[in-house]
Amino acid sequence: MSYKYIIIGGSAGSFQTITRILASLPKTFNLPLFLCLHRLKHVRSGFVEALSIKSNIKIIEPNDKEFIRQRKAYLAPANYHMYIELGNSISLSTEPAINHSRPSIDISFASAAYTYKSKLIGILLSGANKDGAYGIKEVKEHGGLTIVQDPEECQVKTMTSAAIKATQIDHILTSDKIIDFLINLKK
Amino acid sequence: MNRLIIGISELKSLILNIKTNKGIDFSNYALSSLKRRVESFMLKFHSQNTEELIHRISNDQNFYELFLKDILVNSTELFRDPDFWKELKVYVLNKFKFSEEIQILIPECNSGEELYTLLIVLDQINMLDRVKIFLTSLSPLNIEKIKNATIELKKMEVNIANFERYHENGNIFDFFIKKGSVVKFNTNLFSNVEMVHHNFFKDEIPKVYNLILFRNKILYYNQQLKAEALKKLSQSLKPGGFLAVGIKETIEFPGVEREFIVISESEKIFKKQ
Numbered sequence: 001m002s003y004k005y006i007i008i009g010g011s012a013g014s015f016q017t018i019t020r021i022l023a024s025l026p027k028t029f030n031l032p033l034f035l036c037l038h039r040l041k042h043v044r045s046g047f048v049e050a051l052s053i054k055s056n057i058k059i060i061e062p063n064d065k066e067f068i069r070q071r072k073a074y075l076a077p078a079n080y081h082m083y084i085e086l087g088n089s090i091s092l093s094t095e096p097a098i099n100h101s102r103p104s105i106d107i108s109f110a111s112a113a114y115t116y117k118s119k120l121i122g123i124l125l126s127g128a129n130k131d132g133a134y135g136i137k138e139v140k141e142h143g144g145l146t147i148v149q150d151p152e153e154c155q156v157k158t159m160t161s162a163a164i165k166a167t168q169i170d171h172i173l174t175s176d177k178i179i180d181f182l183i184n185l186k187k
Numbered sequence: 188m189n190r191l192i193i194g195i196s197e198l199k200s201l202i203l204n205i206k207t208n209k210g211i212d213f214s215n216y217a218l219s220s221l222k223r224r225v226e227s228f229m230l231k232f233h234s235q236n237t238e239e240l241i242h243r244i245s246n247d248q249n250f251y252e253l254f255l256k257d258i259l260v261n262s263t264e265l266f267r268d269p270d271f272w273k274e275l276k277v278y279v280l281n282k283f284k285f286s287e288e289i290q291i292l293i294p295e296c297n298s299g300e301e302l303y304t305l306l307i308v309l310d311q312i313n314m315l316d317r318v319k320i321f322l323t324s325l326s327p328l329n330i331e332k333i334k335n336a337t338i339e340l341k342k343m344e345v346n347i348a349n350f351e352r353y354h355e356n357g358n359i360f361d362f363f364i365k366k367g368s369v370v371k372f373n374t375n376l377f378s379n380v381e382m383v384h385h386n387f388f389k390d391e392i393p394k395v396y397n398l399i400l401f402r403n404k405i406l407y408y409n410q411q412l413k414a415e416a417l418k419k420l421s422q423s424l425k426p427g428g429f430l431a432v433g434i435k436e437t438i439e440f441p442g443v444e445r446e447f448i449v450i451s452e453s454e455k456i457f458k459k460q
Contacts, residue, residue, distance in 0.1 A: 042348065064406050064436050077435055083219040091217045092435050094403045096262045111219045
């Protein structure tokens with residue numbers, strides 16, 4: 001399989017799905033994961049801890065210019081945008097919110113798409129605004145693989161519906177199928 | 188977000204042109220975010236391609252000033268990271284309670300919120316009359332905006348929430364007056380503040396500062412410019428002076444790291460040895 005990086009975006013209604021994905025991936029899963037999830041901007045701590053409870057993968061909120069390593073999940077910190085840079089490092093920014101969001105899924109997805117091209121898988125989950133639709137379109141247009149959670153299963157389907165409208169999504173899957181897909185990637 | 192994507196080589200020719208003709212060097216800015224800001228600027232001003240952008244920048248000084256204003260990130264909040272301001276007060280400002288004069292530098296500053304926040308903190312502990320604050324920006328328009336000291340009313344919700352986390356039961360409107368769709372900061376507090384158009388990386392800075400606020404600036408530099416900035420910041424501080432960077436920024440550089448001791452790990456406050 002030629003995919004080397006995975007980026008996941010989500011907002012309202014995605015927390016449970018994310019924790020299930022993280023709990024289902026085996027310890028041996030070594031592709032770097034990027035998580036861009038809408039979150040309360042003034043709450044700095046607690047989110048990584050909550051996501052980590054059942055995760056087999058080490059989750060960190062990177063510092064600016066941190067190098068990207070295997071077997072790690074990088075969670076966009078509160079009140080910062082997270083870019084994936086050429087040269088395999090992360091850079092953060094305090095630029096204005098996009099779609100009322102900082103972190104913005106569009107920014108993380110578009111920069112990852114530009115950097116990783118066809119080596120990237122972009123996955124968009126439940127959410128209440130259209131942030132992420134532009135980003136997943138960028139993943140598609142740079143040759144990456146696009147997956148959207150089935151809107152019928154989403155607690156809030158605004159985000160996934162906007163993504164499906166924005167571009168030709170490769171796979172529309174339930175969360176169980178997304179987990180199967182990721183596990184089978186490494187076989 | 189609309190789509191307009193420029194290539195790295197186009198971005199590099201733009202950077203080279205500005206460096207040659209305007210004397211400002213963006214070569215070592217963090218690439219992804221710089222590229223996106225250039226693209227957003229081009230969309231906003233209907234520039235079709237970088238050649239046209241370069242042409243307009245070279246021939247129209249006002250247009251160039253607008254470009255600089257947008258490219259230098261000027262978004263922040265009053266009392267961003269309330270815990271930082273609490274710790275700055277306790278571990279830094281209070282240490283100068285009995286000093287005659289405190290020199291504070293806010294370099295590369297593109298929006299007023301850090302300055303207004305600092306002035307509010309100093310005013311509340313009755314130290315305003317003993318500070319000298321020197322604020323610099325590459326952009327004359329941003330200096331003008333900071334002096335003008337207005338903030339859109341719709342941005343105040345987050346500012347008020349931050350302030351209340353800093354100062355329970357405090358009222359931020361002790362320092363701001365509502366005027367239609369904006370609020371205006373009480374500019375009487377500016378009496379010991381000097382704001383100048385200045386190139387931090389090229390121009391000399393006196394080595395007299397007790398405190399430098401440099402939060403969320405390194406984010407926009409690459410590793411090389413970060414190292415340069417840290418060196419310059421360290422040189423501008425007096426021994427025993429303090430440096431604050433953003434809570435997700437680090438100062439781990441050979442040579443620089445050893446010059447500082449950590450005052451607050453979580454709020455990223457350091458003291459020069």
